[in-house]
Amino acid sequence: MALAFGSVQAADDAAKPIKIGVIGPYSGGSAPMGISMLHAVRMAVAEINWKGGLLGRQIQLVERDDEANPEKGEAAARELVEREKVEAMLGIANTGVGLVALKHFQQAKIPVIVNMAAGAPITQQFAPPQVPDSYVFRLAASDSIQTTRLIAEVVERYKFSKFALLGDNTPYGRQGVENLKRAMEARGLKPVFEGGFDLGQTDMQKLIAQSRAAGAQALLVWGIGPELAAIAKARAKEGWKVPLLGSWTLSLDNFIQNAGKAGDGARMTQTFIAEPITSRRQEFLIAYRKQSGLERIPSAVSAAQGYDSMLLLAAAIKQANSTQGTAVRNALENLQAQVFGVVTTYQKPYSHSDHEAITTDMVVTGEIRDGHITYAHKDEMTAVIVGRKTTDR
Known part of the structure; x- marks a missing residue:
């Protein structure tokens, strides 16, 4: 009976969706960033789920509006970590929010890809050697x-x-x-x-x-x-x-x-300008308009970086064959597959000592x-x- 129960429990766990948090400003002066990023992340998730999801599981987004307010951002982070039990997180548009919110994911060993905030301290606050293993990555130009x-x-x-x-x-x-x-x-x-x-x-x-x-x-x-x-x-x-x-x-x-x-x-x-200069970008722009219902992207940079951040996270989960935080972090630091994003094609974008995906030659x-x-x-x-x-x- 114990073996049977264990088999049922494993099957139940495998059927559960992969919960990924998405924190951003969806209202207020920073809303163009947050809304654009959120639509693009949803679009990437829809594509991944349509193909069968990850590890045989569907992705479920847990979205929270921080209103560009550090207190609300920190409250959202604690909720995602403690109550929602998310397995990874994307987002953060404002440096002030990141400085208080990201520590909760770091302490819980939950990987984060910051896809908008550009302030240098976003990644520096957890960088080696002060912190042996950082769980905070960035896909934005610092x-x-x-x-x-x-x-x-x-x-x-x-x-x-x-x-x-x-x-x-x-x-x-x-x-x-x-x-x-x-x-x-x-x-x-x-x-x-x-x-x-x-x-x-x-x-x-x-x-x-x-x-x-x-x-x-x-x-x-x-x-x-x-x-x-x-x-x-x-x-x-x-x-x-x-x-x-x-x-x-x-x-x-x-x-x-x-x-x-x-x-x-x-x-x-x-890092991204909404012009269809490549077929990859043209496809992205058409799909974004269809998904969001918007003819004009309020923040094209936020959208492109949001979309690519989900692709990088998905590649890491696939490589790790797990959603366990340390395994995903290790995979992000040593991605083997090329990831064909809309900002660029990523080839080993991170290492243990470098959690910045965007380099000087990628900025126009x-x-x-x-x-x-x-x-x-x-x-x-x-x-x-x-x-x-x-x-x-």
């Missing part, structure tokens, strides 16, 4: 990569040397500004003006006037859509036609819509033209078409 690319853009393409740095007063904004300053220092440069702004702030006229009075040749900004739109509008109201450049969040739909014509010409770092410069994101430089579009080696760091 601030250090983005800031290096932005400074190269204004120095090498624009031939400028005087910049004003404006960042929001959150861990994300402050870290971004510090990384910009480090990238400048590497070239022997210092900002001519540095300022901060609060979430929800709409009047940026004083910051623009101060930046202009300091002699800035370009505005480098670090924040999210609504506040960045207020900066673009203030620049236009001032009649100041200096370039506006920033992180990937300048591509958010709530920046493009709120800024209107004032946002045209803004440039930003991107986007530009807003007539309310749409396109490639700022044709040579970068060609690089995407021919493919790039992703293991170089």
Whole structure:
């Protein structure tokens, strides 16, 4: 009887779905990121489940809205770990949320792929040798990569040397500004003006006037859509036609819509631009519109990285032949199969000492033209078409 009971229990366990948590901001100013990511993860899961799932089990998503609020993000993390018993987690758009939420997954040895948040501490807080084994991985361009690319853009393409740095007063904004300053220092440069702004702030006229009075040749900004739109509008109201450049969040739909014509010409770092330049990307864009019911992706970067994060996680579970946390972590650190994503084709994207999937050569410069994101430089579009080696760091 004991053997029979054990066989029934094993069969029951095998029939249970694989529960994967998805935390993101599905409301509020960061919602374009969270909603775009969530639709894409759902799309990837639907494809995997249609093919039979993983290990003979279907995937079940357990979704939670953190509203870009650290307290709510931490509460969601605890619920997913303690009550829902998820076996892995995807998501996190805001660095401040990640800094308090991710520790719960790390302590429970549950693998996480952060697919939006760019703040350097996201992975550094659990990096060796301080932490022997990290369960936190990232599939997004870290601030250090983005800031290096932005400074190269204004120095090498624009031939400028005087910049004003404006960042929001959150861990994300402050870290971004510090990384910009480090990238400048590497070239022997210092900002001519540095300022901060609060979430929800709409009047940026004083910051623009101060930046202009300091002699800035370009505005480098670090924040999210609504506040960045207020900066673009203030620049236009001032009649100041200096370039506006920033992180990937300048591509958010709530920046493009709120800024209107004032946002045209803004440039930003991107891992993915919603143009069908390859058959893989074309298929993704068509499927996304069908799955979401949206003609326009609110945050194409978040969608692409969300989709790819599910593919990487699925590949690791398949390789590990298990959903046990340590086994999946080990598989992520030594993936044997190529994973054909929409950002790129991943070849051993992680190692034990490196949990960053995105490398400098995978980042391009986007530009807003007539309310749409396109490639700022044709040579970068060609690089995407021919493919790039992703293991170089």
